[in-house]
Amino acid sequence: MPPTAWTYFATAARFALLEHVRNRLALVLVVLFVPLWISLGHAVVDHHEVRFMLRATHGTVTAHGNDLGNITGALNAVTLIVGFMMFSVTFKAAAFDRRLAMAGYPRRHLLAAKLAALVVVAVVTCAYATFAVCLYWSPRQPWLLALALACGALTYGGLGVMLGALVRGELTGMLLIIMTSIIDTGLQSPLANPVADDDVIRYLPSFGAMQVATTAGFRDAIPLPYLLLGPLWFTGALLVAALAFRFHTRDRRNAFPDG
Amino acid sequence: MPDAPVPAPTPVLRVRGVHKAYGRHPVLRGVDLDLPAGCLAGVVGENGSGKTTLLRVLAGQTRPDRGTVECPGPVGYCPQETVLNPAFTVDQHLELFHVAYRLPGLRRAYELLDTLRFTAYRHHRVGALSGGTRQKLNLVLALMHDPPLLLLDEPYQGFDWESYQRFWELADTLRAAGRSFLLVSHIAYDTARFDRLWRLKDGRLAAGARPEPRPGPRPGADPGAG
Numbered sequence: 070m071p072p073t074a075w076t077y078f079a080t081a082a083r084f085a086l087l088e089h090v091r092n093r094l095a096l097v098l099v100v101l102f103v104p105l106w107i108s109l110g111h112a113v114v115d116h117h118e119v120r121f122m123l124r125a126t127h128g129t130v131t132a133h134g135n136d137l138g139n140i141t142g143a144l145n146a147v148t149l150i151v152g153f154m155m156f157s158v159t160f161k162a163a164a165f166d167r168r169l170a171m172a173g174y175p176r177r178h179l180l181a182a183k184l185a186a187l188v189v190v191a192v193v194t195c196a197y198a199t200f201a202v203c204l205y206w207s208p209r210q211p212w213l214l215a216l217a218l219a220c221g222a223l224t225y226g227g228l229g230v231m232l233g234a235l236v237r238g239e240l241t242g243m244l245l246i247i248m249t250s251i252i253d254t255g256l257q258s259p260l261a262n263p264v265a266d267d268d269v270i271r272y273l274p275s276f277g278a279m280q281v282a283t284t285a286g287f288r289d290a291i292p293l294p295y296l297l298l299g300p301l302w303f304t305g306a307l308l309v310a311a312l313a314f315r316f317h318t319r320d321r322r323n324a325f326p327d328g
Numbered sequence: 329m330p331d332a333p334v335p336a337p338t339p340v341l342r343v344r345g346v347h348k349a350y351g352r353h354p355v356l357r358g359v360d361l362d363l364p365a366g367c368l369a370g371v372v373g374e375n376g377s378g379k380t381t382l383l384r385v386l387a388g389q390t391r392p393d394r395g396t397v398e399c400p401g402p403v404g405y406c407p408q409e410t411v412l413n414p415a416f417t418v419d420q421h422l423e424l425f426h427v428a429y430r431l432p433g434l435r436r437a438y439e440l441l442d443t444l445r446f447t448a449y450r451h452h453r454v455g456a457l458s459g460g461t462r463q464k465l466n467l468v469l470a471l472m473h474d475p476p477l478l479l480l481d482e483p484y485q486g487f488d489w490e491s492y493q494r495f496w497e498l499a500d501t502l503r504a505a506g507r508s509f510l511l512v513s514h515i516a517y518d519t520a521r522f523d524r525l526w527r528l529k530d531g532r533l534a535a536g537a538r539p540e541p542r543p544g545p546r547p548g549a550d551p552g553a554g
Binding site: 070088092164168172277 | 387389405407409411412413414415416419421423424425427428430431432469473
C-alpha cells in the first residue's frame with residue numbers, strides 16, 4: 070500500500086525537527102544568546118523614560134528605556150536565531166532534499182514539513198524569550214508579546230528558507246540575514262528613531278512584529294492588521310522558496326514520465 | 329517461408345543527439361546511445377570530458393540544450409558526490425527513501441547493507457562515517473528500489489578492495505536479473521568488466537577498446553585512487 074499523505078508529512082516533519090535538534094550551535098544560541106541579550110539590554114540601556122511614536126495605536130507612548138531595549142533586543146534575537154536556523158537547515162539539506170524529491174518524495178509534503186518545523190521552532194524560541202523578558206518587568210500583554218515575537222521569527226524563518234533555496238554560498242546567506250536584521254531593527258527601533266515618521270519603515274520585514282510587541286508591552290490594544298504583516302512576509306518568502314525548490318527538482322529529461 | 333524478423337528488444341535507455349554547453353564551452357556535442365536490458369555498460373573519459381554532465385542529463389538533473397532522453401522505467405542514480413544528510417543515521421536515510429520510493433519494506437535495503445558489509449553502521453550518524461562508508465550508503469540509496477536502469481557515477485570511490493569486489497559481484501547479480509547499468513569510471517582495470525564500453529571524447533561517445541583483463545591490484549589497494 071503506498072504511503073498516505075499523512076505518512077509523507079509526518080515522516081518529513083519528524084526528520085525536519087530532528088535536524089533542528091541536532092543543530093547544536095543553534096540550540097546553544099537559543100539557550101544562551103536570547104537571555105544574554107535581553108539581560109544586557111535591561112542592564113545597560115538607560116532606565117530614563119523615552120517618548121516615541123507608536124503607529125499601531127496612533128499615539129505617543131512613554132516607557133522606560135531599558136524596558137523598550139528588552140523588546141527590541143528580544144525581537145532582534147529571535148529573528149536572527151530563527152532566520153539562521155531555517156537558513157542553515159535549508160542550505161545544508163538542499164542537495165539531499167532535491168535527491169529525495171527526485172526519488173519521488175512529494176515536494177509539497179517536504180515543504181509543509183519544513184514549515185511545521187519552523188512554526189514549532191518559532192513558538193518554542195519566542196515563548197522562551199517572552200519568559201526571559203518577564204523576569205525583568207511585566208509587559209501589559211505577555212501573550213501578545215510572544216505572538217508578536219513569533220510573527221517576527223516566522224518572517225525571518227521564511228526569509229531563511231528562501232535564502233537557503235536561492236543562494237549558492239553559506240556565508241552569503243548568513244550575511245544577508247544579519248545585514249537585513251541590522252537595517253530592519255536599527256531603522257525602526259524606538260530608541261534609535263523615536264519619531265519613526267518615514268513611510269519606508271512600514272516596508273521593513275519586522276515592522277508589524279515591532280509595532281505589536283511594543284503595543285503588548287505598554288498598551289492594552291490588539292493591533293490585528295499589524296499582527297498579520299508577519300504572516301504576509303512569511304507567505305511571500307515561502308512562495309519564492311517553493312518556486313525555487315520546484316525549479317531545482319523538476320525532471321529535465323524531455324521524454325520521461327514523472328517519477 | 330522465411331521466419332519473420334525478431335523485433336529488437338526495447339532499450340531501457342535511448343539517447344539521441346544530446347548537446348549540452350556551459351556558456352560558450354560545449355561539453356556534450358551529440359551523444360547517442362541505446363542500452364538494452366541486462367547490459368552492463370561503461371563510459372570512460374578524461375577528467376573534464378563531460379562524463380558527470382552526461383549522467384546528470386540522463387538522470388534528469390540537468391536539462392540538455394538539444395536532444396532527447398527516453399527511459400520507460402524508474403532510474404537509480406548514484407551521484408559522484410555523496411548526497412546524504414549528515415544529521416541522520418544510516419537507518420534514518422533508509423526510512424526516508426523507503427517512503428520516497430513507496431516501498432513495501434526495507435528487506436532489500438538491508439540485504440544491500442549486508443552485501444556491502446556495513447550493517448554494523450545502521451545506527452551511526454552519517455556525519456561520523458568514513459568517506460567509503462558514506463559512499464556505500466550513497467550507492468544503496470540508488471539501488472534499494474531495484475530499478476531497471478542504474479546510472480552510477482564512479483560508485484566505488486573510497487571503497488576498500490573487498491568492498492570493490494563485492495560491488496562487482498552485486499553488479500553481476502543484478503545484470504543477470506535483467507537490470508541495466510551505465511557506469512562512469514576512470515579506472516582502466518574496470519573496462520574489461522563491461523558488456524559495452526564507450527569513451528567520451530570531444531563531447532561524443534565512441535566505442536572504446538576493451539583491454540584484456542589484467543591481474544587485479546593488490547588487496548588493500550584503493551580502487552578509487554586509480
